Amino acid sequence: MNITIIHGQSHKGTSYYVGRELVKNFDSCQVEEFFLPKVIPDFCLGCYQCLKKDLSHCPHAEKCQPITEAMKNAELLIFTTPVYCMRSSAAMKSLFEHHFIWWMNHRPENSMFFKKAIVIAVGAGGGMKKATADIKVNLENWGISAIWSYSIASGVMLWNEVSKKKLDKIKRDMRDLADKIKRKSVRIKKGQKFHFAYMRFIQKINWCTPEDKAYWQEKGWHEHVRPWRVNL
Numbered sequence: 509m510n511i512t513i514i515h516g517q518s519h520k521g522t523s524y525y526v527g528r529e530l531v532k533n534f535d536s537c538q539v540e541e542f543f544l545p546k547v548i549p550d551f552c553l554g555c556y557q558c559l560k561k562d563l564s565h566c567p568h569a570e571k572c573q574p575i576t577e578a579m580k581n582a583e584l585l586i587f588t589t590p591v592y593c594m595r596s597s598a599a600m601k602s603l604f605e606h607h608f609i610w611w612m613n614h615r616p617e618n619s620m621f622f623k624k625a626i627v628i629a630v631g632a633g634g635g636m637k638k639a640t641a642d643i644k645v646n647l648e649n650w651g652i653s654a655i656w657s658y659s660i661a662s663g664v665m666l667w668n669e670v671s672k673k674k675l676d677k678i679k680r681d682m683r684d685l686a687d688k689i690k691r692k693s694v695r696i697k698k699g700q701k702f703h704f705a706y707m708r709f710i711q712k713i714n715w716c717t718p719e720d721k722a723y724w725q726e727k728g729w730h731e732h733v734r735p736w737r738v739n740l
């Protein structure tokens with residue numbers, strides 16, 4: 509199994525630890541790992557080059573490309589974030605802003621429909637649900653159906669202050685979560701099919717850019733082809 513793990517902080521703190529603990533439970537897998545904002549230090553400039561042309565025309569394309577490719581190639585995506593101001597880290601949000609054309613209303617990436625994803629958020633005490641929601645909303649709009657989220661309160665600021673009891677709990681939880689992920693096969697949710705159908709309608713009545721429409725037409729999605737039937 510190919511796993512891509514993306515951390516919303518460049519240091520190896522508690523959220524990093526939880527993500528790595530999960531990965532340990534998958535034997536013989538290929539893992540690609542990225543730290544934000546180290547890999548993509550820039551924010552989206554709102555230049556719309558991705559929308560008018562494609563992702564390769566983003567001014568930060570060179571920095572984004574390795575992570576973009578790793579996300580496309582992975583069967584399992586893992587996102588970890590510390591909770592900052594009751595939300596995910598700005599660096600994590602920046603990753604999604606750099607990939608907004610993958611949203612279903614623009615140019616969804618075919619392979620996303622076949623992936624599993626896990627969202628992990630660690631806060632000192634609050635805001636974890638909203639932090640996971642920040643990430644989940646993007647993954648859902650990319651077309652992913654099999655998404656799990658895990659959040660925990662570290663109760664501390666620094667990784668080396670986390671109690672032994674909490675670390676043991678994380679270990680147990682990650683073992684259980686990995687088992688669940690391995691057991692479940694990907695099934696496209698009805699909601700995703702409906703979402704796709706609605707976006708297809710939007711495309712057909714031209715409430716979209718000509719470039720988006722050309723992309724859907726090239727994929728055959730205006731006809732009978734559906735992204736979840738063939739993993740291209």
Ligand SMILES: Cc1cc2nc3c(=O)[nH]c(=O)nc-3n(C[C@H](O)[C@H](O)[C@H](O)COP(=O)(O)O)c2cc1C
Pocket residue numbers: 517520521522523524589590591592593594595630631632633634635662663664665666667
């Ligand atoms: C800028 C900043 C904002 C934070 N905001 C929150 C917050 O809103 N809620 C919370 O529970 N913890 C907050 N924290 C604490 C961290 O989320 C917490 O210490 C977490 O365990 C850090 O994870 P890490 O070791 O992976 O960086 C904040 C920390 C920083 C640096």
